[in-house]
Amino acid sequence: MEVLGIVSEAQKITKVAVDHRSTAAVLMASTPPFLTTYKNLLHGTDDDRNILRHEAEADGDHYCVDLPLIDLSRLDDELEAEQCRQDIVAAASEWGFFQVVNHGISNKLLARLRAEQVKMFRQPFKMKANKRFLDFSEDSYRWGTPTATSLKQLSWSEAYHIPLSSANRAAGARASSARYVIEEISEAMSQLADELVDTLAQGLGCDGRYIKESCARNMCYLRLNRYPPCPIPGKVFGLVPHTDSDFITILCQDRVKGLQLKKGGRWITVKPNPNTLIINIGDLFQAWSNGIYRSVEHRVMPNPHQERFSVAYFVCPCKETMIESNAEPAIYRKFSFGEYRQQVQEDVRLTGYKVGLTRFLA
Ligand SMILES: O=C(O)CCC(=O)C(=O)O
Numbered sequence: 001m002e003v004l005g006i007v008s009e010a011q012k013i014t015k016v017a018v019d020h021r022s023t024a025a026v027l028m029a030s031t032p033p034f035l036t037t038y039k040n041l042l043h044g045t046d047d048d049r050n051i052l053r054h055e056a057e058a059d060g061d062h063y064c065v066d067l068p069l070i071d072l073s074r075l076d077d078e079l080e081a082e083q084c085r086q087d088i089v090a091a092a093s094e095w096g097f098f099q100v101v102n103h104g105i106s107n108k109l110l111a112r113l114r115a116e117q118v119k120m121f122r123q124p125f126k127m128k129a130n131k132r133f134l135d136f137s138e139d140s141y142r143w144g145t146p147t148a149t150s151l152k153q154l155s156w157s158e159a160y161h162i163p164l165s166s167a168n169r170a171a172g173a174r175a176s177s178a179r180y181v182i183e184e185i186s187e188a189m190s191q192l193a194d195e196l197v198d199t200l201a202q203g204l205g206c207d208g209r210y211i212k213e214s215c216a217r218n219m220c221y222l223r224l225n226r227y228p229p230c231p232i233p234g235k236v237f238g239l240v241p242h243t244d245s246d247f248i249t250i251l252c253q254d255r256v257k258g259l260q261l262k263k264g265g266r267w268i269t270v271k272p273n274p275n276t277l278i279i280n281i282g283d284l285f286q287a288w289s290n291g292i293y294r295s296v297e298h299r300v301m302p303n304p305h306q307e308r309f310s311v312a313y314f315v316c317p318c319k320e321t322m323i324e325s326n327a328e329p330a331i332y333r334k335f336s337f338g339e340y341r342q343q344v345q346e347d348v349r350l351t352g353y354k355v356g357l358t359r360f361l362a
């Protein structure tokens, strides 16, 4: 029952924060104005065929699966370690996604993070949207999709996108409780990331040092996501289909399902398991491994009745880092992370979509 723990403990702490105001009023004041801001898209002539197709696919429940489960404590057992490494390598190649237990991050810390996350999202929308009130970098709070020109490009969600270079300043006198917990979680996540990077690099017969050194903790990002209940669930995504532009992502979700990934050309729903962390391979590891590890497309479907929270830790390098596989022939040309990110941003700005690694074929 442990991380029933995460959710109920977070709820307990939040209850205190919300004190006597009614939860409904707090929720209303904190929710971004999706319906008014995007009313032109909602009433406009969107591409109906695509929306209908999306609606048909929205019912991924028939294919609700458990991700491959890896017990990371096996890596410390001499007899089990090799098999555990092979299981990780197999999951990263076949699925691009797996879940881990005994990952070294305490449930208590995850519960504190969730409580802070709930508190941050429960602030009135006006506060969240006002850069002056933001605790982290100026543009850390985001919601919806400013570049969306059609409903299928719109993400019905809000997020704090926190560069850990800005969060690691917890020592100051004004440091908030959120900052402290983010500092602690990023320390714990970076240790876990190092262990996974080592294992995945070894699986390719390589050394993980290059990735670990390029992805120092203050290069990485933490994203706190909230998916508010959505009144038009068949018409928009909670988070539009994408791959992650990093080496790996560590994802902590709750009990509300919504995450889907593409496998064998079909969208499947991930069965939520609040007792595990999900690991997924990002574009940079796909390129570095010459396509052996797969950066798999994923998305979040909105829920009409329940809100959903998740936290993602993105293992990213500094922008000068060169990404190159030493396998022959290499599928992708050598590129820098800065160049990759710039190309992704430009594609999204011009077309509404991320093209990703196919732009970098050799
Ligand atoms: O909320 C989730 O389960 C997935 C989040 C995600 O894919 C992301 O933040 O990149």
Ligand SMILES: [Fe+2]
Pocket (backbone or CB within 6 Å): 242, 243, 244, 298
């Ligand atoms: Fe993602």
